[in-house]
Amino acid sequence: MRLLVVEDDKDLNRQLVTALQNAGYAVDTAFDGEEGHFLGDTEPYDAIVLDLGLPRMDGVSVLEKWRKGGRRMPVLILTARDRWSDKVQGFDAGADDYVTKPFHMEEVLARLRALVRRAAGHATSELSCGPVLLDTRSSRVIVDGNPVKLTSHEYRLLAYLMHHQGRVVSRGELVEHLYDQDFDRDSNTIEVFIGRLRKKLGVDIIETVRGLGYLVGQPGKAKSG
């Protein structure tokens, strides 16, 4: 899962990035509205944390431009503006959630998990496919009742595939969603991670679709669990 944090306060931005990375997300950052808009417009994020009081371009304008341009990724507004009219304006502009400062990191993490899950069409925080159970809240993976220890890269890969069950996910898409901008994007590493993941899970739920990518779950079945 790849996220974007648009926040002009450097300390807060750093804290968010650290917390999100610890939670297993790939995170990009922007410190002003224009940069944030550009990244959100060009990169395929799974969710965006957006401040409203941004330099160069206001958060609401950024959001409106994304939505006008057809960008549908979930956006969580994180702002000090706590008036009802601000919330209404934020949601009208196309926000999916709204958290006011001061906030607890745990709350933002929980809301983001819900947003990502909902965007993928899942109702609960637990995703399952056959014997594999993935708890997005605790970032744990259980196979046949036994917990499996995964690295953060492996977890991200599995989580993305399980969020998009029933759909063939290309290698390029995986690269775009699993790594932040600064990562060395060599799609071969994906194959390496897939191999490790298959070995660790012990059950083969990841199918390789020749020339297209990878598939978890039944083709055409959009949702399970």
Next chain:
Amino acid sequence: MRIRSLSGRLLLSATLLCCTVLLIAGLVLSELNRRSVTQAFDERLRLYLKALVADVATLTDGTSTDVGNLGEPQFQIPLSGWYWQIVKLDQEKDTAAVMRTSRSLFSTKLPFLIDPIDPRRENDASDGYITGPESKRLRILEQLIDLGDNNRFYISVAGNAAEIQDETNRFNTALTITFVLLGAALIGSTVVQVGYGLMPLAELRRAVFAVRQGDAEHVGERFPQEVAPLAHELNELIDANREIVNRARMQVGNLAHALKTPISVLVNEAEQDTSALALKLREQTGIMKDQVQYYLDRARAATRAVTIGSVTEVDPVIDAFLRTFPKIYRDRDVAYVSTGAKGLRFRGERQDLEDLIGNLIDNAGKWARSRVEVSIAPVPVDPGAAPRFSVLIDDDGPGLTPENRMQATRRGRRLDETKPGSGLGLSIVVDLAALYHGTFELDDSPLGGLRAKLVLPAV
């Protein structure tokens, strides 16, 4: 005495002026008339006098003995008030003997206006008033004629002065009636004039009222040049007032932003650590968070000096909430429904209405199982009283016991802190409702949960 009304001042001054002018004019006219009436009377008397002089001349040269036949019946009727008298003066003896009198004098004599043998007399002729027989006031003309040969006569003709008085009285009565009518007409026209002249002031008052009602942003500029500067200044004042409130609100918003982000940073930093310092920091940032929120709310309340003429359409606010709340609580399957009157307007700031209704819907939404209903209705008031409207917010949640309801509507109380911000939201509602002289009550809802009822000023 100070008169507080402009039209009163104008009317009073116009009335005083009008009465003074009419009074002086009346007195002058009356006096002129009296003189001309007297003059005409004197003309008549002088004519008789001339006839008598001619008679006396014929008497002395012996051509006639019939003296004083003036052919006027009033000189024949006894004590008619019209008399003549011829006195022969003897210079040597310095005596005066009545020679002839009119019959009307009967056996009395006419008193002299000026004694004919008084050596100090200057003119041969004189006129004036005397009191004649039966104490009647008489107008009298006297003439001394000297026909030579010691033939000196003193001739008097007197007429009833009451006739002069009667005529002047008649004239004065007519004059008084005319002038009273004229005065009334003038005052009436002044009333019309004052009303017309002061019309722009009434218009200005209506314009200011319209601004206060929120029907207009400004008072118009199309006033006569005496009032236009006032209207202009009023508009500036209205703008300045709005400007001040807006600026105060903006600064409060900026302050919120400026404080909340650093507090967020501190809170998050402290949560990363378990040292004693981090614990202290966590504790203190918690207090800071509450304090900032508390004082921001206070600051907002202080900027809530209800500005002149702010009016808020209720429907858009409700619609915005019904649109937004399902998104805020996306995971909770609660339907937000609005019923009741449309097109009502709240006399107050939009932000305040949003705080009032938003906090209540928020509270209802947190507790509701499946449904929140918002219904708006005008409240019947006595004729002439300020219009009001009610907002009912019902939920099908667990509701509150009467004691808890009492506590929740007390000012500055937090009822329940298990749901974030819930108690605080209600205390804002209580404060705001009081600020707008509205009412806020909690009750059992027909839906099974809690009913919040607001009554607010409408337009």
